[in-house]
Amino acid sequence: MNDRNTCTCHNISIDDFRSACQSGAHNVKTCFKTIGCLPKCNNCIPMVRSVLAEFSERALPVQTEAAIPVATSNASHQ
Numbered sequence: 434m435n436d437r438n439t440c441t442c443h444n445i446s447i448d449d450f451r452s453a454c455q456s457g458a459h460n461v462k463t464c465f466k467t468i469g470c471l472p473k474c475n476n477c478i479p480m481v482r483s484v485l486a487e488f489s490e491r492a493l494p495v496q497t498e499a500a501i502p503v504a505t506s507n508a509s510h511q
């Protein structure tokens with residue numbers, strides 16, 4: 434399933450990312466960290482960036498995808 438409003442790797446909704454931003458997350462990395470995981474495939478990054486844009490007053494320059502840590506297959510969800 435390809436849901437543009439969900440991180441399908443972790444089943445995280447766009448509202449979960451909004452909540453992370455409301456809790457102070459200010460870039461892609463801190464959004465995932467606030468929720469307790471790391472991006473896997475990065476397919477949801479554009480959606481996360483759109484959420485960050487909603488909170489642009491607090492958003493800092495967004496990292497490039499190359500700089501975003503990606504969980505390895507052996508990493509456990511935190």
Ligand code: FES
Nearest residue numbers: 440442473474477
């Ligand atoms: S869809 Fe979010 S990391 Fe894969």
